[in-house]
Amino acid sequence: xxxxxxxxxxxxxxxxxxxxxxxxxxxxxxxxxxxxxxxxxxxxxxxxxxxxxxxxxxxxxxxxxxxxxxxxxxxxxxxxxxxxxxxxxxxxxxxxxxxxxxxxxxxxxxxxxxxxxxxxxxxxxxxxxxxxxxxxxxxxxxxxxxxxxxxxxxxxxxxxxxxxxxxxxxxxxxxxxxxxxxxxxxxxxxxxxxxxxxxxxxxxxxxxxxxxxxxxxxxxxxxxxxxxxxx
Ligand SMILES: *Cc1c(COP(=O)(O)O)cnc(C)c1O
Numbered sequence: 001x002x003x004x005x006x007x008x009x010x011x012x013x014x015x016x017x018x019x020x021x022x023x024x025x026x027x028x029x030x031x032x033x034x035x036x037x038x039x040x041x042x043x044x045x046x047x048x049x050x051x052x053x054x055x056x057x058x059x060x061x062x063x064x065x066x067x068x069x070x071x072x073x074x075x076x077x078x079x080x081x082x083x084x085x086x087x088x089x090x091x092x093x094x095x096x097x098x099x100x101x102x103x104x105x106x107x108x109x110x111x112x113x114x115x116x117x118x119x120x121x122x123x124x125x126x127x128x129x130x131x132x133x134x135x136x137x138x139x140x141x142x143x144x145x146x147x148x149x150x151x152x153x154x155x156x157x158x159x160x161x162x163x164x165x166x167x168x169x170x171x172x173x174x175x176x177x178x179x180x181x182x183x184x185x186x187x188x189x190x191x192x193x194x195x196x197x198x199x200x201x202x203x204x205x206x207x208x209x210x211x212x213x214x215x216x217x218x219x220x221x222x223x224x225x226x227x228x229x230x231x
Contacts, residue, residue, distance in 0.1 A: 003041070003224065007048055010223050017210040028210055031075045031199075033220035037227045039063045045224050046072045054096075054218050058087040065091055077159075077218055079133045082106045090114050096121045096159045096199050096218070099135050101146055104153055111152030118152060121159035121199045126177040129163045137181055145190045157197030157215070158182050168205040175200050175212035 001009070010030070018025045031054040034042040042053060042064045053068065055061035056078025065074060069091075076092040082103055088095065089110040098104055098120040111118045122143060125134035135143060140158075147155045160178045162171035178200055186194040201209025203222035210217065 001225075003044055004048055006223055006225065007050070010219060013207055014210060014217070017207040021211040023210065023213075027215060029216045030223070031077070031216055031218045032223050033077065033202075033218050034064060034224055035060060036220055037224050039067050041224060041227065043067055050223075052216075054220075055092075058084055058091075075218075085110050089118055090116065092118075094119050094121070094156075096216075097123045097133070098153075098155075099123045099133055101143055104143070104147060104150055108150035108152035116152070117154045119154045119156045120147075121157050121197065122155065123159045123161075124178060124181065126160045126174045126181070127163050132161055132163070134160065137177070140181060141185060141188060141190065144185055144188075148191055155191060155195055157195040157199065158185075159199035159216075161202070162200070162205055162209075165205070168208045171205045172208050172212060175205075175209045175214065179213040 014028055015025050029052060031052040032045050032050040033054040035056050046068055051073055052075055053072045054075040054077045074092040075094045075096055076088050077096045080088060080097050080103060085106040089107055095118055107118055122140060123134040124137055124140060125132045126137060144155060147153055158178050158181060160174060162174040165171050178198055182195055182198060197215045198213050199216040201214045201217035203219055206217040206219060
């Protein structure tokens with residue numbers, strides 16, 4: 001399939017998942033994850049109409065960022081070391097991987113120096129799987145409470161990665177759990193504004209994530225492919 005065909009196909013699958021769950025397709029945003037492909041392919045993805053680009057490491061993203069700065073909205077989706085915050089804040093428009101207070105403080109400091117507020121998702125390890133980064137659900141309220149004091153951060157919602165599953169249906173409780181956690185957090189009124197965004201769903205499980213309320217799906221292989229297959 002060409003890039004354009006894959007895009008159409010993903011749009012159709014998103015629309016169907018929305019129809020099954022009574023949602024408006026306009027409420028689901030797609031981040032095209034370009035970590036597997038070249039800067040040229042990332043550029044074609046943007047030219048084909050995708051506005052949001054996701055990358056998980058700064059050195060690998062740098063060429064794409066320089067090429068597409070101003071034409072795309074950049075999302076940092078990988079785990080972020082505090083010493084890399086200087087590279088990321090000011091270039092990436094969203095951070096999906098906020099998972100500790102020390103990182104929040106670094107982002108805040110850098111954002112404040114630049115006079116910006118960075119929209120951030122708190123990454124939660126809903127499944128409790130050891131290999132996954134993210135906060136244990138029970139410690140999320142305390143971190144959210146601390147974020148209220150960090151003006152450089154705008155907490156927009158929660159992000160999770162589901163464990164790899166042969167059957168996407170197995171991921172449903174993880175996505176439902178993230179949505180429930182956001183509702184509970186909003187019920188605690190720890191922030192001036194409620195969080196509204198759920199970043200969940202990848203190539204193998206995005207339809208289930210949408211049925212469970214995802215407002216951002218992060219799609220790599222299903223959307224932009226892998227360069228070795230495609231070119
Ligand atoms: C790579 C990656 C994705 C996209 O993965 P696909 O399965 O290829 O869609 C999404 N989210 C994160 C955090 C990633 O690292």
